[in-house]
Amino acid sequence: MSTATEAPTAAPSITPVVVRLKLSLLRNGLRQSGGRRAAFITSAVVALLFAALQLLGLVLLRGHAHIASVAVIGVAVLALGWAVMPLFFPSGDETLDPTRLVMLPLRPRPLVNALLAASLIGIGPLFTVLLLVGCVISVAHGAVALAVAVLALALALLVCVALARTVAAANIRLLTSRKGRDLAVLSGLVIAIGMQVVNFGMQRLGSTDLGRLDPVADVLRWVPPASAVGAVDSASRGSYGVAVAQLALTAAVLAALLAVWGRSLDRLMTSPDSSTLQAVDAPVRKRTREGGGLARLLPSGRTGTVMERSLRYIWRDPKTKAAWATSLAIGLIVPVFNALQGTGTPYFACFAAGMLGIQMYNQFGQDTSAFWMVALTISSPRDAYVELRGRALALLAITLPYATLVTVLTTGLLGEWSRLPEVLGLSFALLGAMLATGAWTSARFPYSIPQEGFKNVAPGQAGLAWISIFGGMVAAALLCSPVIALTIWSNVSATGGSWSRLLLPVGAAYGAGLTLLGLRLAAPRTAARLPEILTAVSKG
C-alpha cells in the first residue's frame, strides 16, 4: 500500500506497544496460578543471588593477573548460553512469538527493534546485565576504560539477546517443517557433549592455575560478544586502537545478527506454513515395508504390537528420538571418556543403564493425548500389564545390548576384566530397578510432554516431573542397595573376591525380578486411573 499517504497519520513506534504486551503477558502468566508465581519468584531469587555473588566475586578479583581471561571466557559462555537457550526453553521467547503477529500490518524493521526492546525485559536479561557489569568492572582501569565499559556492556547485552532471537526465529522455521526433528536430536547431543566439555574444563581448572585459560581467552577476546570485554581490557592497557577494533567488531556482529533475524522474520511472516506445502507435494514413501521386517521379529499379540509402535516412535518421533539420542550419548560418553582419561572406574558403566532406564519414565506422557487410543483398549489390569511389559521389552531390546556393550568397553579400556561380571550384574540390577520405578511412576505421576518447542514438561507440571524422575531415581538406587551392598562386600571381604562372578547372575535375576514386580504393581494403577492419566498427558 502507499506508505506516503499513511506517513502523516501512522508512524507511532510500535516499540512501547510490544514492550507493554510483553509486560502484561508476564503479569498474566504469573496471575494464572500460585505455583507458577512461586516458581517464577524462586527462579528469579536464585538467578539474582547467583548473579550478585558472581558480580561480587568478579569485583573482588579485580586486579588478579588472569582476571581478563576469566571475564572474557565468562562472557563467551554466557553468549553460548543465550544461543542455546531458545532451543531448550522456547518459553522465554514464546511470549512474543513473531508468528502470532503475522496478521498485523508490520514491517520487519520496526518489528525487530520492538521485539529486541521487549526481549530486554525479564530475569534472563537482568541476570546477564549483573554478570556483564561484573565482567567489565573487573577489567576496567581508568576513565577511558570505564567509558568503553559502558558501551561494551550495552553492546554485549544486545548481542546476547539478538543472538537468542535469531536462533529462535531460525528455529521456528525449522520446527514448522518436519526437519526440526533433526535439530531436536542435535540439541540433545549439544547438551550431552556440552556437559562433558564443561566437566573436563572444570577438571582442568581444578588441577592447574588460571594461566591455562589465557590461550583460549586470547582467541575469544576477538569473538563477539566477548570482544566487548576484550575492548575494555585493551582500553585499560592503553591500546585504544585495538579497543576500537574490538568494539567495532561487536557492533558489526550485532548489526549482522539483526539483519539475519529481520530476514528470517520477514520470511516467517510472508511464506506459508511449510506443513501445508508438504501435505501436497511430499513424496509418498513406502513405510510399511521397513516395518514389515520388524514385525516378523516381534512376538504376536498386544506385546508385539506395543513393542513395534514403541520402537518406531524412538526413530520417528522427534521428542522421543532426542531423548534417546541424549541418553545413548551421555550413557556412552561419561563412562568411556572417564576411562580414556584414566580417571574412571568400571562402575561408571552403570551410567548407561541408568540413563537409558530414564526412558521408561512417563511412558504415557510420551504418547501425548494419543494415549486415548491405548486407554480405549485397556479394560483390565491384565491389559495394562501387557501394555507396560511391551513397552519395557521394547526398551530392553535396545538397552540391554547397549548397556552390555558400554560396560564391556569401559572395563576393557580400563583393563579391569575381572570386574566385568560384577559391573554387568550391577548394571542389570539398576536397569531393572529403573524399569520398575519407571513403570510405577508412569502410572502414578504422568505428565505432558509438549510437542511444540523443546520443552519437556507442560507448564504447571514441572513438580510432577521432578517427583517422577528424581523420586524414581532415588527409589531405584535404594532398590538396588542389596546388590550394591553385595558388590562392596565382595570387594572388601577377604573371601568375597571369589564370589564376585556370581554377582552377574544375581544382579540380572534381581533386576528382572524388580521389573516384573514393578510392572505388576503399576498395572492395576494404570487400569484404574486411565481417565486421570489421559487428562494429565493431554496438556501439551
Next chain:
Amino acid sequence: MEGAVAVGTSAVRVQGLWKRFGQQVAVAGIDLELPAGKFVGLVGPNGAGKTTTLSMVTGLLRPDQGAVEIAGHDVWRDPVAVKARIGVLPEGLRLFERLSGRELLSYSGRLRGLPGNEVDRRATQLLDVLDLAGAQHKLVVDYSTGMRKKIGLAAALLHNPEVLFLDEPFEGVDPVSAQTIRGVLERYTASGATVVFSSHVMELVESLCDWVAVMAAGRIRAQGPLAEVRGEAPTLQQAFLELVGARDRDAGSHLDWLGGGSR
C-alpha cells in the same frame, strides 16, 4: 429394518451426569436415553459441554457424579464389555501421528486383539472406501484435517463396534471427504448399529439424524426424534435458537461505522 428391534433398547443411557472443572460446571446433571440403531445428533453451541459429555460417556473422562450405560453395561464397572462395543473418534486429541495411516490402523486393530491378517484385510477395505489408499504410507502427521478425520473414523470402525461416538466428525472437513464419511456412516447405521455424533452445524444434523439431543450450557434442553424436537419451527436451526434462548440481537445499529469504504 432393524429399527423395530431397537424400540425399547437403549444404546446409551446416561443418568445424572455431572462434571465440574474448578468453578466452572461443564456438564450439569444430564439424563439421556439414546435409542439403538439410530443416527443420533448431539447439537449445541461451542462450550455447551458436548465434548465433555462424549468423553465421559466413552470412559475417557471420569464424571464427578452419575452413571453411564452402553448397551446395558456400566461404563465404569464393566469396561471389558463396553470397550469392545464402542468406537470413538474424539475431538482435540491426537492420534499416533508418527505412524503411517496403514500402520495406525494395524496398530489400533491389533491392540484390540483382532488377528493380524483380519486387521490387514479390513484396513485395506476401509482405506479404499475412505479414499485414503493413495496416502496410506504417508505419516498421519502430514495428513490434512479431512484425512485425519477419515483415518480416525477408520480406526474407530475397524473392530466393528455396536455404538460409534464421533465428536465433530465434519469439523474442518472438505465437502468431498464429508460426503465420503457420510456415506460410510449411513451404510453402518443401516446395518443396525448406532452412531452418536456431536456438531454445531444444524443443517448437517437435520439432514443426517433421526434423533436429536440439544445441549446448551451443560444441560440437555430437548431430546427426541428429529421431527419432535423441531416441532412447529421451519428448521432445526430456528427450533434450536428458540430452545437455547438466543434472541435476534439487533447487531446492526451499533456497528454503524462498519463498511461503506471510509476509515
